[in-house]
Amino acid sequence: MSLMKTLLAGASLSLLPLAAMADPALIFDLGGKFDKSFNEAAFNGAERWKAETGGSYKELEMQSEAQREQALRRLAETGANPIVMTGFAFGEVLNKIAPDYPDTKFAIVDMVVEQPNVQSIVFTEEQGSYLAGVMAAKASKSGTVGFIGGMDIPLIHKFECGYAQGFKATNPEGKVIINYTGTTPAAWNDPVKGGELVKAQISQGADVIYAAAGGTGIGVLQAAADANILSIGVDSNQNHLHPGKVLTSMVKGVDNSIYEAFKAGTDLQPGIKVMDLASGGVSVALDDNNKPLVTEDMTAAVDTASKGITGGEIKVHDYMTDNTCPVQ
Amino acid sequence: MDRMPKWADVILTPLLSLLLAFAISALVIVAIGESPVEALKVMVEGALGSSYGWGFTLYYATNFIFTGLAVTVAYHAGLFNIGGEGQAAMGGLGVALVLLAVPWPHWALALPAAMVGAAVFGALWALIPAWLQAKRGSHIVITTIMFNFIAAALLNYMLVNVLRPVGSMDPASASFAASTHLPKISDMALAFGITWGKNTPANVSFFVAVIACLLVWLLIWRSRLGFEIRALGKSERGAVYAGISPVKITVIAMLISGGLAGLMAINNVMGEAERLVLNAVEGAGFIGIAVALMGRNHPVGVLLAALLFGFLYQGGGELALWTSVPRELIVVIQALVILFTGALDNMVRIPLERIFAALRRKGKA
Numbered sequence: 001m002s003l004m005k006t007l008l009a010g011a012s013l014s015l016l017p018l019a020a021m022a023d024p025a026l027i028f029d030l031g032g033k034f035d036k037s038f039n040e041a042a043f044n045g046a047e048r049w050k051a052e053t054g055g056s057y058k059e060l061e062m063q064s065e066a067q068r069e070q071a072l073r074r075l076a077e078t079g080a081n082p083i084v085m086t087g088f089a090f091g092e093v094l095n096k097i098a099p100d101y102p103d104t105k106f107a108i109v110d111m112v113v114e115q116p117n118v119q120s121i122v123f124t125e126e127q128g129s130y131l132a133g134v135m136a137a138k139a140s141k142s143g144t145v146g147f148i149g150g151m152d153i154p155l156i157h158k159f160e161c162g163y164a165q166g167f168k169a170t171n172p173e174g175k176v177i178i179n180y181t182g183t184t185p186a187a188w189n190d191p192v193k194g195g196e197l198v199k200a201q202i203s204q205g206a207d208v209i210y211a212a213a214g215g216t217g218i219g220v221l222q223a224a225a226d227a228n229i230l231s232i233g234v235d236s237n238q239n240h241l242h243p244g245k246v247l248t249s250m251v252k253g254v255d256n257s258i259y260e261a262f263k264a265g266t267d268l269q270p271g272i273k274v275m276d277l278a279s280g281g282v283s284v285a286l287d288d289n290n291k292p293l294v295t296e297d298m299t300a301a302v303d304t305a306s307k308g309i310t311g312g313e314i315k316v317h318d319y320m321t322d323n324t325c326p327v328q
Numbered sequence: 329m330d331r332m333p334k335w336a337d338v339i340l341t342p343l344l345s346l347l348l349a350f351a352i353s354a355l356v357i358v359a360i361g362e363s364p365v366e367a368l369k370v371m372v373e374g375a376l377g378s379s380y381g382w383g384f385t386l387y388y389a390t391n392f393i394f395t396g397l398a399v400t401v402a403y404h405a406g407l408f409n410i411g412g413e414g415q416a417a418m419g420g421l422g423v424a425l426v427l428l429a430v431p432w433p434h435w436a437l438a439l440p441a442a443m444v445g446a447a448v449f450g451a452l453w454a455l456i457p458a459w460l461q462a463k464r465g466s467h468i469v470i471t472t473i474m475f476n477f478i479a480a481a482l483l484n485y486m487l488v489n490v491l492r493p494v495g496s497m498d499p500a501s502a503s504f505a506a507s508t509h510l511p512k513i514s515d516m517a518l519a520f521g522i523t524w525g526k527n528t529p530a531n532v533s534f535f536v537a538v539i540a541c542l543l544v545w546l547l548i549w550r551s552r553l554g555f556e557i558r559a560l561g562k563s564e565r566g567a568v569y570a571g572i573s574p575v576k577i578t579v580i581a582m583l584i585s586g587g588l589a590g591l592m593a594i595n596n597v598m599g600e601a602e603r604l605v606l607n608a609v610e611g612a613g614f615i616g617i618a619v620a621l622m623g624r625n626h627p628v629g630v631l632l633a634a635l636l637f638g639f640l641y642q643g644g645g646e647l648a649l650w651t652s653v654p655r656e657l658i659v660v661i662q663a664l665v666i667l668f669t670g671a672l673d674n675m676v677r678i679p680l681e682r683i684f685a686a687l688r689r690k691g692k693a
Contacts, residue, residue: 060649065500065606066596070384073527074649077380089498092603096503100527153497183488184499184606 024049024262025058025080027071029087031188033061035215038235038254042086042109045258057262065185068093076101082119082268084261085109086254088155089185094118105268107261109254110155112272119268121257123275125155126162126316127309128250128282129210132232133166134305135284136208138298139230139247143174146206148197148220150213151187152180154320159212159234159250161325162316168327169314170301176328177201181216191219198223198231208232208247221246230293239289247293249285256280278310332684337677338629342622344676345668346636353661362653374646375639381646383514383528388612389638390530390595391416393537395616396623396630397544398450398589402468403625404548405581406561411457411472412589413613414479415450419590420597421486422449424604427504428491438508442598443536443591450590451583453479458582462575468582476613487606501604510599531599540588541627547584548627557581589613615641615662621670633669640665 026046028039046057058080060071068090075083076097082105085094091111098106098115107119114120136145147163149156164176179197181187194216198209209224210232211217217234218241224231225242233239233249240246253275261268275281284302286294308314317326354364375381395412402409409415426445432438457471484499491501510531517524548554560567560577567574596608615637622636623629644658668676 058649064610066601066608066610069601070529070645074645077527092496092498092500092503096602155497184484 022079022081022266023055023057024265025060025075025083026258027075027083027085027090028059028061029085029089029188030062030065030185031087031214033059035189035218036236036238036241037214037217037233038252039086039214041236041252041254042084042258044236045255046084046262048255049259049262053263055262065089069097072097073100076104081105081266082107082261082264084258087111088153105266105270107257107268109257115270117270119261119270120272121261121275122272123252123254123281124277124316124318125159125212125250125252125282126165126318127277128252128284129159129162129212130166130169130309130314130316131277131284131302131305132210132248132250133163133168134170134301135248135294135298136163136210136230136232137167137170137174138295138301139293140171140174140208142205142207143171144177144205144207145174146177146198146201146204146209147179148194148201148209148211148213148216149178149180150182150216151185152183154323156180156212157323157325158319159210161319161327163210164325164327165316166305169305175205177204177206181213188214188216190216191222194219195223198227202227202229210234210250212250233285237285237287239285239287243289244292246290248290251283251285253281253283277306332681336680336684338624341673341677341680342624342633342669344680345673346665348676349661349664349668352664356657356660357653360653360657362651367647367651367653370647370650371639371643374650375643379523379525380528381642383525383530384642384645385635385638386513386530386534387528387595387600387638388641389634390534390537390599391592391609391612392615392619392634392637393541393631394592394595395589395612396619396634397540397616397627398585398587399616399620400623400625400627400630401544401548401557401588402581402585403620404554404561405557405577406564407458407461407578407581407585408469409454409472409582409585409589410469410617411454411475411586411613412616413609413611414472414476415453415586415589416592416596416609416613417476417479417483418453419446419450419593420604420608421483422446422590423593423597424491424501424504427508427598428502431505432508435508435510439510439532439536439594439598442508442594446590446593447587448590450593451587453590454582454586455579458579458586461582462578483604484606487604491604499606503603504598508598509602510594512599529600531595533595533599536591536594538631540591541631544588545627553580589616618662618666618670621666621673636665637662 031039033039033043084107086109088111090108091113094113098118105117109121112120147160181190181193198220208230211220212234221231221241225245230247232247235252237251238249319325357364357367375385398412399409422445423442426442457468460466460471461468487499493502513530514525556572556577564574597604619633623633640662647653
């Protein structure tokens with residue numbers, strides 16, 4: 001009995017600080033925190049918030065599909081607020097549990113969840129990918145470029161379609177080779193298969209390859225650098241991974257959106273937040289690492305295309321609106 | 329003759345093994361620069377310190393009871409069923425198909441139907457290895473483990489191509505209708521005016537699992553079929569001499585075993601996720617082996633061992649959440665428990681037997 005009492009007393013004592021805490025929390029989806037891409041961008045945003053405010057946050061990495069609900073509930077239960085999660089796969093689970101925690105604010109990246117306490121952060125990846133396509137068309141000597149997607153889902157087709165549109169607008173005669181790594185979330189973390197797909201695409205003549213595949217992209221960029229062709233990174237600025245071999249990176253401002261969500265704290269605004277080219281939500285990365293690769297002609301073409309998109313003269317089709325792509 | 333009193337055999341030996349496992353785990357935790365006392369505190373508080381923790385511990389324990397019983401039944405027939413993982417995954421498929429195909433008006437109708445679906449799919453998944461073992465002598469350990477991979481691939485295919493609702497990007501089935509949602513233990517407690525384990529997944533399946541323990545006990549020790557199963561497990565030649573067909577008993581024991589593993593799906597698929605997702609089993613099939621070993625293949629032992637592993641699982645999750653002890657280390661701790669209670673059982677048992685023998689001699693002298 002006295003043992004029980006000691007245990008219970010210990011429990012209530014150390015649970016107190018947890019209950020009082022209202023730290024924000026970040027959940028990384030499958031693919032891992034350090035994927036140098038999507039999840040890592042989120043991590044960087046959270047770290048920036050931490051460095052600037054001196055606050056602390058909870059983080060959790062998903063190991064399996066079946067844990068999502070428990071992880072989310074566990075964080076909500078401990079009073080973390082707001083809770084930010086990366087990846088569309090949380091959509092269904094969040095939709096189910098958000099009403100159970102009406103006082104907690106949630107934010108989800110890459111998916112729209114319509115609940116009164118959820119902020120849905122979506123990006124216009126088709127616009128950024130369009131610019132990547134323009135650059136690929138200018139850089140390609142063979143007129144054939146490649147696209148390697150992670151999991152075969154409409155979201156990644158959105159990248160593919162924007163890329164193809166930008167490429168075809170610049171080089172109508174050119175060809176885009178398209179491959180996907182897989183049909184399950186394991187496809188986000190399969191760099192070996194990514195490398196194999198690069199080799200297959202090179203044998204079909206591709207000399208610039210765009211990877212929108214999370215952790216798999218590391219293998220794509222590596223294999224492309226090894227074969228001495230150009231690659232295009234995604235989500236984070238990946239130009240530094242192989243300086244002079246990565247043409248550019250289609251950067252999604254995941255870090256900014258996480259940073260802003262953390263900064264807003266419990267005042268996080270629910271609703272849909274669209275991060276587009278005009279607001280700097282998506283962009284193509286230009287830095288010292290890819291400077292030698294980017295010609296003036298290329299910069300001019302990208303500038304024209306950006307102005308066209310933000311001005312509304314160029315309409316980039318969003319694959320997810322009707323699940324079709326106007327160009328092949 | 330008994331070399332040890334029964335209490336020493338059933339309680340003292342696993343307890344000592346457990347303490348040894350925890351002692352080595354503590355050393356590992358010290359080695360990575362964390363405090364083992366702190367770690368144990370987090371685990372105990374997270375799993376047992378609140379009704380919330382208990383809710384999860386019981387939820388995991390329910391999974392392990394089913395898979396542990398599955399291993400137990402096969403073990404008594406002298407068969408080592410490593411395929412609980414695949415059988416439970418197929419059970420999930422059975423549950424999903426049953427619940428999505430028929431608009432069930434009430435969970436009380438849906439639950440028996442889902443149980444049939446789960447058990448039939450799990451049993452059928454065990455049937456082929458059983459038949460291969462019985463007729464062809466293909467080793468059941470190899471075939472059942474192979475069938476785990478086939479089940480995973482089949483589930484992948486079904487979720488990506490067949491069960492995924494139109495317009496969804498996540499490879500998961502549609503959510504089951506609200507009328508099929510199982511009552512949570514927290515809801516039942518609330519009906520009695522007790523606030524217990526709010527928002528935890530522990531549900532009515534736990535009671536099904538406890539009933540299953542009782543039924544397995546009746547089957548193994550109080551039925552003719554159970555006698556035949558045990559006879560086959562002790563000696564195949566003896567069983568044949570007694571007029572028992574090894575082929576028949578092998579197949580039946582494996583069907584029951586697979587059915588029990590499949591039944592786990594009413595807890596994780598129907599009770600918790602309320603839809604079928606990838607990797608829904610999360611290793612419970614393999615933990616069932618450890619649970620059966622530690623529970624000495626007795627339903628009561630399985631129940632207790634399942635609670636212990638439920639605690640390790642939930643406490644481990646908490647440890648990963650609140651400390652910098654990496655999740656992989658939880659697997660190390662679980663593995664140590666399995667190693668000491670299962671594989672190294674004799675390391676504790678034989679010295680203990682010696683001690684008891686010495687004590688007895690002293691007592692006589």
